[in-house]
Amino acid sequence: MAKLRKWCAYRTLERPYTRFSKYRKKGFVKSRPGKKVIKFEMGNLSCDRDATFPVKLALISKDGAQVRTNSIEAARVVVTRRVERAYGRLGFYFRIKTVPHQSIRENPLAAGAGADRLSTGMKHSFGKIIGTAARVFPGDTIMELYVPEGGEALARDAFRVVSSKLTVRTTTQPIVSKK
Helix, strand or coil, X not given: CCCCCCXXXXXXXXXXXXXXXXXXXXXXXXXXXXXXXXXXXXXXXXXXXXXXCCEEXXXXXXXXXXXXXHHHHHHHHHHHHHHHHHHCCCCCEEEECCCCXXXXXXXXXXXXXXXXXXXXXXXXXXXXXXXXXXXXXXXXXXXXEEECCCCXXXXXXXXXXXHCCCCCCEEEEECCCCC
């Protein structure tokens, strides 16, 4: 099984090199890997969130970076497990607001004897897609969690654990009602 590369190679928000070709059919990405984030909304989806869940918290990024789908899925699992233990499957509402659309590419270079005939260098390398990531800018809301009265401590603790799974520094803030 292939090991994940260090995320410092993909973390920056600069736009990746886009392939140019004199042939129109070869000027775009042909495939993309499947989604690793299973669900973007969990909990009680059919209720009025403002009336049912008075405590609303948001996980907001402090930095701009790319967040890999692996870390978003790990964060989703952590939040749902912690909140489901306390309130059950329908006792909360959780939503992931960042969607991973950015393709992450890698140009594997061969090393060892005879590698000089295989690799072509890294100048304008396009590479194969190895995964996807969500672009997160400072001040963006990454996740939202709605819980019943008295659940703010549990929600803040869940977001504290989640912040260690993500590649950006985060803060937890209450969601202000628009009414």
